Amino acid sequence: MKHLLFFLAFIFLICPSLSFSQDVIIKSLQTYKNNQEIQLPVIIFSKEYNDKLKIEFDVKANDPPNLIVVFKFCDRNWNPYKNYFLTNDGKDRGYNFNYSILPNSVNEANYHYKGEFPSKKDFVNFPFSGNWRFYITESNDTSKVYASGKFYIIYPEVVLNSFIITDKLEGTELFPTDLKNTFNVTTNFEIPNELFPGYINEVRIIENHKINYPIIINRDFNTLVRQYYWDANRKFTFTARDIKPNNEYRQLNFMNTNRFSSKNVSAQYDGIEYSRFFQQGDKDLNGGKILKHFNDSYANYLEVNFSFRSPEKNYGDIFLVGSFNDWTLSNAYKMNKDNDLYTYGLNLKRGIYDYQYVATVGNSKGVISYDWQILEGNSWDTINEYHIFLYYNEPDLGGYDRIIGYTLIESK
Known part of the structure; x- marks a missing residue:
């Protein structure tokens, strides 16, 4: 019996992960x-x-x-x-x-x-x-x-020459008219001799940190807003004309421990938030976040309460997105509605976070879509980062999507 107990104790000592x-x-x-x-x-x-x-x-x-x-x-x-x-x-x-x-x-x-x-x-x-x-x-x-x-x-192989100009959506009746504001993003490049033009696939643009919502320009078809050109040799142009500039993001900032000393805090010090459609926001982190250093004794977690009052009582669902959920629309972040007041609570580590509100809207056919601008604004004065990736249909090793070009540009 003593030998058995000694053996079990030895096993638990050398393999603690097996003990529980x-x-x-x-x-x-x-x-x-x-x-x-x-x-x-x-x-x-x-x-x-x-x-x-x-x-x-x-x-x-x-x-x-x-x-x-x-x-x-x-x-x-x-x-x-x-x-x-x-x-x-x-x-x-x-x-x-x-x-x-x-x-x-x-x-x-x-x-x-x-x-x-x-x-x-x-x-x-x-x-x-x-x-x-x-x-x-x-x-x-x-x-x-x-x-x-x-x-x-x-592993960059192709130099991308990209630029932005301000534009307006054509053939649309949108109100307020600021909803027509767009950025026109164009990317030009020339591929080296070792690459085959037929394997050039598409250009994808990531705005700030919206990695789950790429703006795709595919070479298979042209539209009024997504356009592709090839000179039948080695030069290409890809253009997206419908990129909404949005607004600077709202921002949580709990770094001031004197101002935010309580565990329960409001997202904004003044309490309830409202539409910012006609109000340009302050400079943001382009969708990023900065957390209190983990060794800091104030790097604790706070109960953050969001409160948003919609401009109309008959608004549909409103979602909360930001750097705390990778800018992903999810039912888990659908706000609780009480007439025109929307609320939501999050447990967040003390820091600075960009975020915004996204509304659901329906058309005459009952189709629901998500509107990132109607509650936040859509101004050419907004400074965004655009990450531009060029994809190539690599035929080797059974075939895979290879990025052969990348560049980063700002809207202003």
Whole structure:
């Protein structure tokens, strides 16, 4: 009996993960490149750039879990490839997470994890230029996924010459007339001899951090607002004429601990928010967020209460989107309606977050769509970032979507 007890104690000592299971919750996930916390994670490898992917997050758990990150190469629609030649087997997992114990004042989480990839301590690499996803999992069971994210890897081959001009939507009857304001984004390029013109696929534009809502210009057809030109040799032009400039985002800013000392706070110090259609907002983070440093004793979590009064009582659903939910429209963020007052509550780490309200509107046929401008405004004075990606139908290795060109431009 003594031998059995000694054996069991030895097993628990060397394999603590076998001794119990625990609930693990990941909070405040951030993905960015280098030390640029508010930048879209576009990782460039070239003679001039050798970027690093940074992933960090808080963890709520009784004990520090043994976590890894699994990387998967994807098509342009973020579907991971199952082709063996594209799975990057053996170099697709990162174990280089450093963790710290959070200050005692942080009650909603216990640990902070941070990793940099690729690194000298890991065998991770990103051999393909294109869309990638990562999954935070248990080290001994990758089917247990606690969080995931998206990023781009770029091996640039083609120089993109892109520019923006102000424009108006033609053939539309919109009121207020500011809804007709658009940016016309044009991208010109010439491909080198080693690339085949027939494999040029499409240009995708990501506005700020709206990674789930790409503006797509496809070469298969031309419309009044999405246009493609090829000179039958090696020069191409892609144009999008219907990009709404929107407004500067609303912003949460709880960095001032004297002003926001309570755990329960309003999204805005004045309380209820209203439409900003005719009011230009202040400069924002272009959809990003900045969190209080995890070692700070004030890097705690707050109960944030959003209150928005609609301009009309018969408004439909209103959704909350922002850097706290990756700018994704979701029923989980549909606001609670009480006549013309909409409310919602979020648990957020102290920091600065861009956000906005999105309304649902219906047409005469009863079709519901989402309007990002009607409550926020649509002005040419807005400063946006536009990430422009050129996709190529790579025929090698069974075929995949390869990004061969990338550039970043601002609207002003």
